[in-house]
Amino acid sequence: MLNLDINGRRVTVRKGTALLAAIREAGFEVPTLCHHEALEPYGACRLCVVEVREEGRDKTRVVTACNYPAKAGLQVETESEAVVETRREVLDLLLARCPGSPVIRELASSMGLHRSSYPPDQNRDNCILCGLCVRVCEKLGFTAITMAGRGAEREVAAPLKEPPPDCVGCGSCARVCPTGNIPLVDRDAMRRIWDRDFEMVRCTSCGRAYITREYLESRVEASGLPASHFELCDECSRSRTAQTMYRHMVLDDKEASHE
Amino acid sequence: MQAIGNFDELKKYREGLVSARDPKRKVVAVCTGTGCKAYKCDDLASALEAEVVKQGLSDKVEIVPTGCHGFCERGSLLVIYPDDIFYQKVSVDQAAEVVSKTLANGEILEELLYEDPVTGKKIVKESDIPFYKHQQQLLFGPGRRIRPTEIDDYLALGGYEGLAKVLSEMKPDEVVELILKSGLRGRGGGGFPTGVKWRTCRDAPGDTRYVICNADEGDPGAYMDRSLLEGNPHSVIEGMIIGAFAIGSDQGYIYVRNEYPLAVSNVHVALDQAREAGLLGENILGTGFSFDMRVSRGGGAFVCGESTALMASLEGFVGEPRAKYVHTVEHGLYDKPTNLNNVETWANVPLIVNKGVDWYTSIGTGDVSKNPWGGSKGTKIFSLVGKVKNTGLVEVPMGISLRKIIYDIGGGVPDDRAFKAVQTGGPSGGCLPESFLDQPVDFDELSRAGSMMGSGGMIVMDDRTCMVDVARYFVKFLLDESCGKCVPCREGNRRMLEILTRICSGQGVLSDLDLLERLSRSMMRGSLCALGQTAPNPVLSTLRHFRHEYEAHIVDHRCPAAVCRPLITYTINDECNGCTLCKRVCPQKAISGEKKKFHVIDQDKCDQCGVCIQSCKFDAIDVA
Numbered sequence: 078m079l080n081l082d083i084n085g086r087r088v089t090v091r092k093g094t095a096l097l098a099a100i101r102e103a104g105f106e107v108p109t110l111c112h113h114e115a116l117e118p119y120g121a122c123r124l125c126v127v128e129v130r131e132e133g134r135d136k137t138r139v140v141t142a143c144n145y146p147a148k149a150g151l152q153v154e155t156e157s158e159a160v161v162e163t164r165r166e167v168l169d170l171l172l173a174r175c176p177g178s179p180v181i182r183e184l185a186s187s188m189g190l191h192r193s194s195y196p197p198d199q200n201r202d203n204c205i206l207c208g209l210c211v212r213v214c215e216k217l218g219f220t221a222i223t224m225a226g227r228g229a230e231r232e233v234a235a236p237l238k239e240p241p242p243d244c245v246g247c248g249s250c251a252r253v254c255p256t257g258n259i260p261l262v263d264r265d266a267m268r269r270i271w272d273r274d275f276e277m278v279r280c281t282s283c284g285r286a287y288i289t290r291e292y293l294e295s296r297v298e299a300s301g302l303p304a305s306h307f308e309l310c311d312e313c314s315r316s317r318t319a320q321t322m323y324r325h326m327v328l329d330d331k332e333a334s335h336e
Numbered sequence: 337m338q339a340i341g342n343f344d345e346l347k348k349y350r351e352g353l354v355s356a357r358d359p360k361r362k363v364v365a366v367c368t369g370t371g372c373k374a375y376k377c378d379d380l381a382s383a384l385e386a387e388v389v390k391q392g393l394s395d396k397v398e399i400v401p402t403g404c405h406g407f408c409e410r411g412s413l414l415v416i417y418p419d420d421i422f423y424q425k426v427s428v429d430q431a432a433e434v435v436s437k438t439l440a441n442g443e444i445l446e447e448l449l450y451e452d453p454v455t456g457k458k459i460v461k462e463s464d465i466p467f468y469k470h471q472q473q474l475l476f477g478p479g480r481r482i483r484p485t486e487i488d489d490y491l492a493l494g495g496y497e498g499l500a501k502v503l504s505e506m507k508p509d510e511v512v513e514l515i516l517k518s519g520l521r522g523r524g525g526g527g528f529p530t531g532v533k534w535r536t537c538r539d540a541p542g543d544t545r546y547v548i549c550n551a552d553e554g555d556p557g558a559y560m561d562r563s564l565l566e567g568n569p570h571s572v573i574e575g576m577i578i579g580a581f582a583i584g585s586d587q588g589y590i591y592v593r594n595e596y597p598l599a600v601s602n603v604h605v606a607l608d609q610a611r612e613a614g615l616l617g618e619n620i621l622g623t624g625f626s627f628d629m630r631v632s633r634g635g636g637a638f639v640c641g642e643s644t645a646l647m648a649s650l651e652g653f654v655g656e657p658r659a660k661y662v663h664t665v666e667h668g669l670y671d672k673p674t675n676l677n678n679v680e681t682w683a684n685v686p687l688i689v690n691k692g693v694d695w696y697t698s699i700g701t702g703d704v705s706k707n708p709w710g711g712s713k714g715t716k717i718f719s720l721v722g723k724v725k726n727t728g729l730v731e732v733p734m735g736i737s738l739r740k741i742i743y744d745i746g747g748g749v750p751d752d753r754a755f756k757a758v759q760t761g762g763p764s765g766g767c768l769p770e771s772f773l774d775q776p777v778d779f780d781e782l783s784r785a786g787s788m789m790g791s792g793g794m795i796v797m798d799d800r801t802c803m804v805d806v807a808r809y810f811v812k813f814l815l816d817e818s819c820g821k822c823v824p825c826r827e828g829n830r831r832m833l834e835i836l837t838r839i840c841s842g843q844g845v846l847s848d849l850d851l852l853e854r855l856s857r858s859m860m861r862g863s864l865c866a867l868g869q870t871a872p873n874p875v876l877s878t879l880r881h882f883r884h885e886y887e888a889h890i891v892d893h894r895c896p897a898a899v900c901r902p903l904i905t906y907t908i909n910d911e912c913n914g915c916t917l918c919k920r921v922c923p924q925k926a927i928s929g930e931k932k933k934f935h936v937i938d939q940d941k942c943d944q945c946g947v948c949i950q951s952c953k954f955d956a957i958d959v960a
């Protein structure tokens with residue numbers, strides 16, 4: 078365990094905790110755009126900057142909280158002048174890149190920024206290159222989409238810029254995208270994503286088309302469990318689990334009271 | 337070659353090599369570095385060899401194809417030792433004459449001598465040539481006399497003596513201490529004290545440690561690391577083995593830029609030879625210390641030279657930087673403590689071991705006896721290019737003035753033009769004006785002046801250079817070569833380029849200058865890696881030292897250096913005698929006038945390409 082000061086408040090966290098988690102645990106807010114609990118920190122959006130003074134040092138530093146390890150004796154300011162200015166500048170740049178993105182506009186105006194200092198980009202989608210989609214896809218083991226190109230040319234792309242052959246249509250990328258930039262359409266038991274059409278399988282309980290056949294097959298294969306294990310949609314599966322648990326609990330209680 | 341089993345055997349082997357050499361035998365060192373390849377230097381070396389055999393001089397003369405001599409613009413070049421005769425621009429068909437006249441009869445071939453562009457005098461001896469006279473080639477010197485692919489040449493010059501000394505007389509801690517005391521600072525850009533890095537890596541917990549040589553060298557126009565690796569690979573390898581012993585590593589890597597085939601092949605040959613000689617691999621020199629290394633080809637982008645990107649690339653991932661809040665000396669390659677140094681840094685190590693701290697610290701600036709940041713010691717190799725009479729690689733003691741490099745070694749600005757600025761430090765370095773020419777060149781002085789040492793690029797600019805355009809050029813380079821991962825660098829460089837382009841086309845406003853400064857600050861503070869953090873340097877340094885040029889573009893709609901096309905006009909003056917040449921060459925057909933009559937340029941048609949001014953033989957066209 079180690080102690081650090083966040084905005085003057087003393088907090089204790091486990092060694093190895095990222096500063097962002099420590100700050101949030103302490104009840105303070107830090108905006109993020111490229112962070113997700115289930116994924117490794119990436120450090121691309123630079124919105125999570127905070128100002129820190131390390132133990133034994135005179136000077137403070139502006140660092141990104143998502144990938145900075147919490148250290149003993151650290152003093153952290155989450156809203157200092159340098160922090161606010163850096164965050165504002167980042168949003169100024171993002172606002173010029175994605176002038177049409179409601180998420181970006183909202184974040185910017187929350188910092189009093191209603192117009193970018195730079196000419197807004199024309200004909201660009203709302204991708205901010207946070208890399209979440211690529212990373213979640215990789216984490217699931219598909220790696221159907223990747224980051225391609227360098228510098229200003231960087232983009233999310235499928236190999237060879239064709240509809241991605243390794244995509245199973247799970248839709249995780251669309252769900253994780255902070256700006257809602259990845260179009261996903263479910264209609265008539267069909268899903269369209271990344272310019273590909275996927276046939277969907279219905280839940281055996283509620284009848285809703287809830288998973289693409291390819292994703293289902295890949296889950297069956299990866300888990301080694303029978304296909305029947307996956308025949309319910311998430312909600313039905315959750316409620317069934319809950320019911321089973323309830324029954325067990327009730328029975329257990331009854332049994333207990335009999336004794 | 338049989339493995340050398342111990343220190344005694346190494347000594348005997350060397351003595352054998354030295355005594356087998358006839359000191360009276362002439363040595364012809366022919367530069368065969370990459371820079372000279374275009375001049376068919378390899379053919380020249382073979383032709384010389386064939387002539388020597390043909391003319392029966394084999395026991396009197398030895399032809400030695402060496403690494404780069406630095407004066408690449410004068411290739412093919414050769415030096416005849418011990419007379420020190422320097423021949424330049426030697427063509428293959430002159431080989432026979434060199435052998436029959438100079439080597440056989442001691443006759444000097446006037447037409448091959450170097451003519452000093454400043455004095456117009458011909459110079460015979462290499463050591464009298466200003467380009468070389470003011471240099472101190474501690475690292476380059478040996479490589480100019482040996483065959484890079486012959487370990488015996490290196491051994492005969494005392495090669496691997498430093499390694500033997502370290503293994504026989506010193507404890508690893510003492511080696512670290514020695515490097516710390518020498519004040520050696522990293523030559524790859526940051527100038528971080530090498531001893532401090534070694535110590536941190538040595539002290540980091542863990543059993544496995546790696547040492548890496550950074551030979552990615554992505555700066556446009558820089559090739560000092562290439563030349564060192566091509567010309568004297570063993571000096572870098574020896575430095576790495578010493579470092580591995582000091583740090584406690586048994587595996588090393590040399591990460592070489594993909595475009596350096598000769599360096600890669602010479603390094604491979606050198607590694608094989610060192611292994612065969614028992615100087616690398618298991619049980620080095622019978623001491624029980626083992627260390628080996630591998631060569632890895634670079635990922636192809638400038639940003640791959642950044643330490644964390646380089647390590648990602650070595651592990652087979654995309655070469656993108658990560659945050660350095662956890663240092664690579666503690667968690668680097670494969671999460672193990674890793675010590676990364678530049679080629680030139682490694683090459684300094686054997687030198688320091690052999691000659692000692694007192695000697696090494698006598699070269700350079702400041703006092704490093706108590707604080708390794710207290711000065712800059714040793715020499716630095718620069719790639720001197722741009723508007724100077726002599727261009728090439730120059731190795732100079734730290735603390736030398738910019739003026740000395742540019743005027744004494746470089747011979748000053750050609751064509752009687754005026755000096756305007758010198759850009760140091762590579763793409764993210766800065767531009768310094770004339771008033772800084774007497775600055776001593778060292779890590780801290782250059783940073784204070786708003787530039788940096790970087791890896792040693794040095795570009796001289798004359799009065800025909802537009803400083804806004806220069807800033808734009810470097811920002812464009814950095815944008816294209818950045819990975820594009822983080823917002824401040826990717827979007828910031830894009831916007832910077834946009835603003836500079838606006839200014840260069842006469843569309844700028846004065847508030848753009850404030851915007852540039854604000855943007856610079858947030859890029860420096862907010863970017864993920866040092867590329868983005870230093871990318872504003874070209875803009876900030878030109879804003880600091882050449883602000884009036886920005887203002888001229890914005891306020892007066894004028895480019896003082898007459899470079900930015902939308903801001904310049906070409907006009908014909910009274911010198912025009914109606915020769916009609918300009919009219920004929922103008923691609924826009926914007927010039928009219930009859931033969932022997934005054935010509936005029938139609939400003940509406942002119943697109944400022946400048947072809948006319950280059951064609952006019954009578955100085956009758958003005959540009960402003």
Ligand SMILES: Cc1cc2nc3c(=O)[nH]c(=O)nc-3n(C[C@H](O)[C@H](O)[C@H](O)COP(=O)(O)O)c2cc1C
Binds near residue numbers: 521522523677679867
């Ligand atoms: C964008 C970028 C490119 C770099 N390229 C190189 C390079 O080509 N060669 C090099 O030695 N160092 C390069 N560096 C510096 C390295 O990150 C590292 O500091 C250096 O290799 C450490 O060695 P040294 O301490 O001996 O200088 C680069 C740094 C950045 C930020």
Ligand code: SF4
Binds near residue numbers: 203206
């Ligand atoms: S598409 Fe969305 S998730 Fe993917 S990189 Fe762009 S903004 Fe991030």
Ligand code: SF4
Binds near residue numbers: 639657819822
């Ligand atoms: S600063 Fe530039 S090069 Fe470095 S991580 Fe960010 S985008 Fe990539």
Ligand code: FES
Binds near residue numbers: 111
């Ligand atoms: S959340 Fe930390 S950089 Fe994006």
